[in-house]
Amino acid sequence: MELFNEERANELLKNRIRTSDLEKLEYNKEVILAGWIENIKKMGKVSFIILKDRYGEVQLTLREDVIGDLSFIDELSNHxxxxxxxxxxxxxxxxxxxxxxxxxxxxxxxxxxxxxxxTSSLEKRLDYRWIDLRNDRNSFPIILTSDFVRYCREYFYSNGFVEIFTSKILGAPSEGGAEVFEINYFNRKAYLAQSPQFYKQMAIVAGFEKVFEIAHAYRAEPSFTTRHITEFVSMDVEIGYITSHHDVMDLLEDLIKYTMKRIKEEREDDIKKYYNVEINVPSKIPKIKMEEAYEIIGKDEIKPNGDITPKGERILGEYVKNTYGEDFFFLIDWPWTARPFYHMKGEPMKDGRETTRSFDLIFKGLEIVTGAQREHRYSVLLKQVREKGLNEENLRFFLDFFKYGSPTMGGFGFGIERFIRQLLEIENIREVVLLPRDPNRLLP
Amino acid sequence: MELFNEERANELLKNRIRTSDLEKLEYNKEVILAGWIENIKKMGKVSFIILKDRYGEVQLTLREDVIGDLSFIDELSNHxxxxxxxxxxxxxxxxxxxxxxxxxxxxxxxxxxxxxxxTSSLEKRLDYRWIDLRNDRNSFPIILTSDFVRYCREYFYSNGFVEIFTSKILGAPSEGGAEVFEINYFNRKAYLAQSPQFYKQMAIVAGFEKVFEIAHAYRAEPSFTTRHITEFVSMDVEIGYITSHHDVMDLLEDLIKYTMKRIKEEREDDIKKYYNVEINVPSKIPKIKMEEAYEIIGKDEIKPNGDITPKGERILGEYVKNTYGEDFFFLIDWPWTARPFYHMKGEPMKDGRETTRSFDLIFKGLEIVTGAQREHRYSVLLKQVREKGLNEENLRFFLDFFKYGSPTMGGFGFGIERFIRQLLEIENIREVVLLPRDPNRLLP
Structure with missing residues (x-):
């Protein structure tokens, strides 16, 4: 037998079926399959090859009495x-x-x-990601990510949202200025967007009432944790004419329930098989005020600015799981000192500390979403920029959005990879990403 | 009347309906509306405000005998x-x-x-994009873009595609090296992706059989034409186990027919109203071989490398329109000298010149898609890199994808903004983009 015959191979490929299609067929049918060799068992006059495609595996039986001399098998290799x-x-x-x-x-x-x-290390596996992903368990987070964004879009489309594509090249380092990648833009300095925050708000000011974007965002954080990557997929939502951050949470709760239900319908078995995790669709997402959270977690887990530590998030996650039986909760009404300048201020805490109309969504003890009502009044926004001691000139283009009228608005940014990581209970977020980027990794 | 009462305004907003909802209501119903002032007509004891939201306009009638003194109108302003x-x-x-x-x-x-x-210039309008887009005609291309990518996803989802998110941060300047933006990546040089070409091919090598991505791509071209922007939305598709570039064209033709039909169903009236353009769903997309095209356009429109000029594209567009009555056609079997190293070579032209298994899709005389079957054989690919005189080291990570087995594959990159520009017959592509970027423009 000749192993190479491009013309004949092409002819066959035209009628190729998937390995999973065999289920629908009767025995003794002629079939054409294509895929890669998972394994070869050479046993003399009868040999076996396990052939794999994305949809399953099949045993190919090679018999000398059917196709003649089997010595060509020695030339073949796995994959x-x-x-x-x-x-x-x-x-x-x-x-x-x-x-x-x-x-x-x-x-x-x-x-x-x-x-x-x-048995190779994760780093080595990531170096050869295209081989690593031929394994069904390893490729599953990528496929589930595709499914999840699909379910999210189903929700957005049926609720009148417009999908936007905001520029990722900014003329000024926007949110703070640190942790931002610099671009050489025709010999001027430009910056990679850390989030579409300002531009999704611009879309609302421009009269779009509900917008979303699912796209990369960039953080130049020199972090080597299992939760951080420098390039991540952010699902951003912004809606106009809201009355408080609770309107935004209502929307997000709806979205979570819808998508978790869809995941359970379509992928429960695969998730059980590959990751041994149960899918728990929330019946109601509890809300915990930040000042209540402080009492639950204790002083050690409160940062000086009023934010809480990753350990604090986990403690709260366990508290909610034990109290409400839920994997998700909203941590709401964050102190002004822990939130960016564009969050709208809210009712003060009992001890008089200023708060914001803001929330995080915590999933199995990890923050996956940050949201808020935004300050839409130009004069108040300007005051808040100054209060935070930020560079007014860098923010001028954003401030100007609010000079010529603006509706109320709010929204959230949702870390897709973090959600999938928590859902599948994967230790390292890099396993969820097709091509992870961290301070050391730029390849493949 | 007091113009400012946040609490009461919020209370009202909770029950706000859209202006377009009035159509469904009977007269004399109480309604709550929100939007911006398009116009104010002060006429004494009765005055009028045209209130606009994203969905329409309504005339507000203000009567002194109903709400008392109307002098507050003097404080109001448009928008x-x-x-x-x-x-x-x-x-x-x-x-x-x-x-x-x-x-x-x-x-x-x-x-x-x-x-x-x-009456403001386009540049001025883009400087104040958030005001410019409150106009329905100006915002329509943004909404149509959202619709179009939605229709495309409908097609991909119902045909078993996996959506991927490929990294936009590359460790090496990949396709050629010129016209690429440089990033300062933790004091190393990195580059913004010009296309997801290499990574969508990696996904196919990794065993995904059909993938798509709709995301930004970046070109550092110092061009100031009405067709070029430095950041554009590329719809990228790649499929495995193909037998030639005709399989890829079959898929693309299917996609074009499906999405054009959907646009006609949903947006024909709006397109007529705002842009006075008819939607012409193709019945069959003709194919013209490059060597035939040369004869149609004449020598002056052929570039030294065998590519054709923009004028050549337009001439062919008119030829196809007159001959077949179609707005789309495939220009196929491009010369090797005009295509990148990773295109698979095809049958030579009559005069012996080498060709590639490649195509462009031309829409109303402008290239909007480039596609090809890819060379998937490591040794042949390496030869082609050398034949083009490219930097083998920069391409090493890509070449390595093909060392450990690969199926045949092909795909295309589709310029979303160019498609919308051609569809609506808009002169300047910047009008199609929410936040256009060109060598001069980094703001807003």
Whole structure:
């Protein structure tokens, strides 16, 4: 048998079915399959190849009495791509459906020996991400991310949202100025957007009433935790004519319930199989005020600016799980000292500390969403910029949005990878990302 | 009447309806509306305000005998946002539905005098994009873009595609090296992706069979044409196990027909109203070979590398329109000298020149898509890198994708803004973009 015949291979590929399509077929049908070699068992006059595609695996049976001399098998190697024609037979393998091969060709070239195996370190696996992802468990977070954003869009589309594409190239370092990547923009300095915050607000000022964007955002944080990456997918939502941050939370709660229900419907079995995790659709997302949270977590987990530590988030997560049986909760009414200048101020705490009309959404003890009502009054916004001691000139373009009328507005930014990480209870967020970027990693 | 009462305004906002909802109501119902002032007509004891939201306009009638002294109108200005309670009345205005105002409050603050008007230059309008987009004609391309990507996703979702998010931060200047923005990445040089080309191919090598991405791509071209922007939305598609570039064109033709049909169903009237353009759903997209195209356009429109000029594209567009009555056509089998190293080579031209298995899709005389079958054989790909005289080291990470087995593959990159520009027959592509970026423009 000749292993290489491009013309004939192409002819066969035209009628290729997926391995998972075998389920629908009767035995003794002729089938054409394509995929890569997961394993080769050479056993003399009968040999076996496990062929895999994205949808499953099948055992190819090669018999000398059917296709002649089997010595060509020595040339094959794992992960070489094949197209085969054969007969779908009942076979004796328990784990796999079986195809008796009549014709077999290599697609492209024979694969070189693989540089990683299932025991390789995460770093090594990420170096060879395209091989790593041929494993179904490893590719599942990528597929679930695709599903999740699809469910989110279903929700947005059926609720009258407009999808926007905001510029990621900013003329000024916007939110603070630290932790921002600098771009050489025709010999001027420009900056990669840390979030579409200012521009989604601009869309609302421009008269769009409900907008969303699902796109990359960039943080130049030199962090090496299992929760941080420098390039992440942010789902950003902004709505106009709101009356408080509770309107924004209502929307987010609705979205979470809808998407969790969809995930449960479509992916419960896969999530159980690959990650051994149960899907718990929230019935009601509890709200905890920041000043109540302080009492639950204790002084050690409160940062000087009023924010709480990652450990504090986990303590609250356990408290909510024990008290309400829920994986999600809103942490609301954050102190002004812990929030950005554009959050609207709210009712003061009992001890008189200023708060904001803001919230985080915590999922299994980790913050995955930050949201707020925004300050839409130009004069008040300007005051808040000065109060925070920020560079007014850098923020001028944003401040100007509010000079010529603005409705009330609010919204949130939702970390997609963090959500998937928490959902699947994966230790390292890098496993959720197709091509993770951290301070050291720029390749592949 | 007091113009400012935040508490009461919020109370009203809770029950606000859209101006377009009036159509469904009977006269003499109480309604609450919110939006901005398009116009004020002060006429003594009866005055009028045209109130606008994203969905329409309504005439507010203010009568002294209903709400008392009308002198507060002097304080109002165009584009100030209001919330009003009133009675939906039959009225006498022909152009607008009418609401007799009972209560009226400013949302936020009074708008300052507007810096632009409908006669302002495009540059000035873009400087104040958030005001410019309050005009329905100006915001329409943004809304149509949202619709179009929605229709595309409908198509992808129902055809088994996985949505991917590829990194936009590259460790090496990939395609050529020129026209790429440089990033300061923790004191190392990194580069903004010109396209997700290499990574969508990686996804196919990784065993995903059909992937798409709709995301920004970046070109540091110092061009000031009406067709170029430095940041654009690219719809990228890649599929595995193909047999030639014709498989990719089949997919694209299907996608174009589906989305054009959806646009016609949902937006034909708006497109006629705002841009006076007819929607012409293709029945069959013709294919013209490059060597045939050369004969049609004549020598002057052929570039030295075998590419054709923008004028050449327009000539071919007219030829196709006259011959087939179609707005779209595929220009196929491009010469190797005009295509990147990763395109697979095809059958030579009659004169012996090498070609590629590639195509462009031309829409109303402008290229909006480039596609091809990719070279998936490591040894051939390496040869092609060398043949083009490219930096092998910069491309090493990409070449390595093909060492460990690869299926055949092909795909395309689709310029979303160019498509919308051509569809609406808009002169300047900047009008299609929420926040256009060119060599001079980084703001807002």
């Amino acid at each position: 070489t791509f094949l197209v085969v024609r054969g007969e779908y037979i009942k076979g004796i393998a328990r784990k796999w459906k079986e195809v008796l091969v009549k014709e077999l060709y290599v697609i492209g070239e024979i694969a070189q020996p693989l540089p990683i195996d299932p | 100030t946002f209001l919330v009003v309670r009133g009675e939906y009345i039959k009225g006498i205005a022909r152009k607008w539905k009418e609401v007799l105002v009972k209560e009226l409050y400013v949302i936020g603050e009074i708008a300052q005098p507007l810096p632009i008007d409908p």
